[in-house]
Amino acid sequence: MPSVILGLALLAFWLYCLFDVITTPDPVIRNLPKLLWILIVVFLAAIGGVFWFLFGRPRAPGSTAGPYGPQGAFGTRQDAPRGGVPRGPDDDPEFLRHLERRLRDDD
Numbered sequence: 001m002p003s004v005i006l007g008l009a010l011l012a013f014w015l016y017c018l019f020d021v022i023t024t025p026d027p028v029i030r031n032l033p034k035l036l037w038i039l040i041v042v043f044l045a046a047i048g049g050v051f052w053f054l055f056g057r058p059r060a061p062g063s064t065a066g067p068y069g070p071q072g073a074f075g076t077r078q079d080a081p082r083g084g085v086p087r088g089p090d091d092d093p094e095f096l097r098h099l100e101r102r103l104r105d106d107d
Contacts, residue, residue: 010046017041017049020057028058 021029021037029037037056041048 013049014041014045017052021052024058029056030058031055 018038018041021034021041024034026034032040032055037052040056041052044051
């Protein structure tokens, strides 16, 4: 019975890692190309999943490690909030100032 539980846990971990590799955008994957990471996870199962987490998966948002300094896992814009998600126009003070000027000029 414990071996069945361990087997199911390893299968779940393997499927999670495979899904994670497949859905991660190419530019943020570290060290190897995406196709190679898929092959590593598929053929090395649990060990490949551990390698993916340690060496291939994007770093957590706010991490300062890496050649480009602090940036989120998916972000490269300096003005984007933590995590790299671009701000909406209503969150951008410059846009709001410009909008107020346009409204004043139209009156």
